[in-house]
Amino acid sequence: MQVELPGASPFPTAPRDAEAVLDGLDPEQRAVATALQGPVCVLAGAGTGKTRAITHRIAYGVRSGVMQPQRVLAVTFTARAAGEMRGRLRQLGVEGVQARTFHAAALRQLQYFWPRVIGGDVPRLIERKVQLVAEAAGRCRLRLERTELRDLTGEIEWAKVTQTVPEDYPAAAVKAGRETPRDPAEIRQVYKVYEELKRDRGVIDFEDVLLLAVGVLDERPEVAEQVRSQYQHFVVDEYQDVSPLQQRLLDLWLGSRSSVCVVGDASQTIYSFTGATPDYLLGFRSRHPDAEVIKLVRDYRSSPQVVNLANGLLSQARGQAAQHRLELVSQRDPGPEPAYVEYPDEPAEAEGTAKRIRALLDSGVRASEVAVLFRVNAQSEVYEQALADQGIAYQLRGAERFFERPEVREAGMLLRGAARAGGGAVDPLLDEAPERLADQVRAVLSTRGFSPQPPSGSGAVRERWESLAALVRLAEDFETARHAAEQPANLAEYVAELDARAAAQHAPAVEGVTLASLHSAKGLEWDAVFLVGLTEGMMPITYAKTDEQVEEERRLLYVGVTRAREHLGLSWALARSPGGRASRNPSRFLDGLRPGSAARGGARGAGRAGAAGAAGAGREGRASRSRSPIKCRVCGRVLTEAVERKLRRCEECPSSLDEGLYERLRDWRSREARDQGLPAYCVFTDATLIAIAEQPPGSAAELGQISGVGRAKLDKYGDAVLSLCGGVGPTATPSERPEQGDISDLWDENGASEGSPEDSPEK
Incomplete structure (x- = not known):
């Protein structure tokens, strides 16, 4: 049964007076609506009706005469959210309130003031x-x-x-x-x-809009005063996602006043990689000691079973955001328990998920009320195929269809060309055309930079690799199936299989199951949600190395859990391919929550696993416990952050950087990278060069102990680096180089040198 928020159905007509605006609000929402004098901080959990509360606050303020609508500026982060806010205010009989995104509000102000204070039109926006x-x-x-x-x-x-x-x-x-x-x-x-x-x-560009608005308000007091006289009441939604630049703009809008209401949930901060930070939400009370803080914890979206899992997930969280977590209380009738399902391999997981979705659809659940959520877009292809095999229409949100991705389309053209030519490309490692189908596909894709090992970069670079790797895995599975049926598996037949799969997915789908990444699911909800691929190395993702990065991964899973109203499935696969080694472990975030598991102890142990996946997590935890603590060489504090450990000092402590040596190292690195045709950071990163220049090593042993050097790089670059550090030639012996004191072990958190295959991040 779907439960509505109190008074959630639109008013057939606008409320007759201010008191009628408050009808149907729960006690906490009512407290928000009647807190008309700032500063106000609303901590609102998932599904608790925060948008309803703040729009009723504005409407009540206007209808009671405390606020004038043209003096109110409400800002949020998407045009969709701003439009929804304006629509709700119209239903409440309030017109004239400015509800905009930060960028839209700043651009509107620039367009008004620029001709008056700068002259001419605002520069063209790209x-x-x-x-x-x-x-x-x-x-x-x-x-x-x-x-x-x-x-x-x-x-x-x-x-x-x-x-x-x-x-x-x-x-x-x-x-x-x-x-x-x-x-x-x-x-x-x-x-x-x-x-x-x-x-x-x-x-x-769009960021310039905010920068220029900040500049004009900061440097032109008369403009700032005019804006502050125009807007006297401010509301900021999704306040946990503000960036330092947006906070600076808000501060300039406010001036010395405090008539601001902010709304957010630190447990839903999942965009720190874009500059968002929950620090402003969590520190609001310290900046505004007289602020009224109201918590919304009545969850009208999810069943008690889903809410209990969400609460349990956050109960194991650590860090500043975890200290301010909200314990949600479901207002819905009981529903089914979340289902935890372990599968032998990824295809089995996709097939099993599709069958469970088919059962839900047969029971009357609409396809548009079902979602499959994964950590990265590259996971979508196997679920696209599994749903197609079940005859279930689907739609991708936040990503192209797999076969429409540019790298997949390009790969398809290359493979067709190779098939017409009668075979695959020459494998550059073997210097001959391979016989096996999967090897032929690898050889063709290698002409566009594909390699068996994932890249050490993040984001789109890794996504492209995952797409091409999926084509290789598909070739392996196709070849295995054909051999089992005693049929030949050649490149032409494989290309025909790709074409058939692509064509099957072009069928129109008006009513379809949603396939989406966890990030793109923020702000949405469905009756049934399937969270898939919940293994170590994927959740948390491999590149989440610091405790804070791991905690953001936990929050991302929390966002996924709280998208579900009633049905929730959580699953993982022990192996990638059928018959593969079952070396994976379910996500640590499920420890103590899924049946038969115990909570994993130790904040540090829980915060490190990322880099090596399931099997590596245990080894990594043991290695970290046996490692001696690294202390700041200036103040003696035990260092915990990766960058601090690399530099052997606190970030706040003074640096002993030899700038001349640092520049010589950078120049040498540029030459090495150019000669090898590599990006400069593949030789050494800037952080490693800084560590070398702050405490120049006097021997190969000392250089090898600097995080990011490693044995292979020591053998390859050691003489050259030591020559730069000691002012002697690359062939000098250790005895000819100046000696330094011992340096503690500074290996990276996963025990591998920088740029190793274990550091393969995905965004």
């Missing part, structure tokens, strides 16, 4: 910056693939919303622990040229 970033990269003599270009563009966006200028980008990226798609120095240069191109052409 809606997509990718082409200009590509041109900037070209001027820096960098050749970027489409996926790399998208990731580099994302880095520039992150830098701008965190108010990081090009010159400061490398240090900021290291401090934030970001997995950069290219060497930070290269990104810095592209970022710098990109900004120069925009200035030369008189155009701005």
Whole structure:
């Protein structure tokens, strides 16, 4: 049974007076609606009716005469959410309130004030910056693939919303622990040229809208005063997702006033990689000691069984956000218990999930009320096929259909060409055409950069690799099936199979099951949700190495759980392929929640597993317990953050960087990378060069103990680096080099050197 929020059905007519606006609100929602004097902080859990509460607050303020609608500015993060807010206010009889995104509000103000205080029109806004970033990269003599270009563009966006200028980008990226798609120095240069191109052409991007608005308000007091006289009441939805730049703009709008109501849930912070931070929500009371804090915990969306699982998931969380978690209380009738299902392999998991969905549809659940949620888009293909095999229509949200992805379409054309030519490409490692079908497919895809090992980068680079890897796995499965049937498996037949699969998925689907990543599911809900692929290495993802990154993965799973109203399935596979080694473990986040499991003890042990997947997590935990603590060489504090451990000092402690050595190391690295045709960070990252330049090693043993060097890099680059550190030639013996004191073991958290296959992140 679906339960409505109190008074959730739209008013047939607008409320007759202010008191009628409050009809149907629960006590906490009513407290929000009647708290008209700021500052107010609303901590609202998933499904608790936060949008309803804040729109009724605005309506009650206007209808009671406390607020004038044109003096209210409500900001949120998507145009859809802003439109929903305006629609609800109209139903409540309130017109004239400005409900906009941060960018839309800032652009509107720029368009009004720019001609008056700057002169002329606002610079033209470019809606997509990718082409200009590509041109900037070209001027820096960098050749970027489409996926790399998208990731580099994302880095520039992150830098701008965190108010990081090009010159400061490398240090900021290291401090934030970001997995950069290219060497930070290269990104810095592209970022710098990109900004120069925009200035030369008189155009701005979306981040510039906020930056320029901040600049005008900050430098022109008369403009700031006019804005503050216009808007006297502010409401900010999804406050846990604000970036430093958005908070700066909000502060300028407010001035010295405190008439602001913020709404958010720190347990739903899942976009920190874009610059979002819950710190402003969690620190609201410290900045506004007189703030009224109201908690919404009555969950009208999910059954008690789903809510209990969500609460249990967060009960094991750690960190600042976990200290402010909300214990939800379901307001719905009881439903079925969440189902935990273990499968032998991924195809079996997809097939089993599709059969369970078929049973739900046969019982009367609409396909549009069912969702399959996964961690990364590359997981979608096997579920697309499984649903198609069951005759179930589906729709992809937040990603292209698998066979419509550019890299898959390009791969298809290459494979067709190879099939017409009578065989596959020559394998560059074997220098001959392979015989097995899967090897032929690998050889063809290798002409476009595919390799058996996943890339060490994140985001689109890894997504592209996963798409191509899925084609290789499909070839392996196709070949196995054909051999079992005693039929030949050649490249032409495989291409025909690809075409048949692609054609089957082009059928129109008006009413379909939703396939979506967990990130793209934020803000949505369904009667039935299947959370799939919940294994170590995928949830949490492999590149979640720090405790905070692991905790964000837990919050992401929490968001997935709280999308379900009644039916919730959680599943994992022990192996990738049928007959494969069952080496995977279910996600640590399910420990103590699924039947027969116990909660995993130790915050540190729970915070490290990411890099090596299921089997590696145990080894990694044992290694970390036996490792001696690393202390700051300046103040003596035990270091816990990866960057601090690498540098052997707290970030706040003074640096002993030898800038001349650092520049020599960077110049040498650039030459090495150019000679080998590699990105510079594949030689050494900036963080490793900083660690070397802060405490120059005097021997190969000392250099090998610096995190990020590793045995292979020590053998390859050790003499050259020591020569730069000691001012002697690469062939000098250790006795000719200056000696240093012992340096503690500074291996990376997963026990591997930087750039190793274990560091294969996915975003």
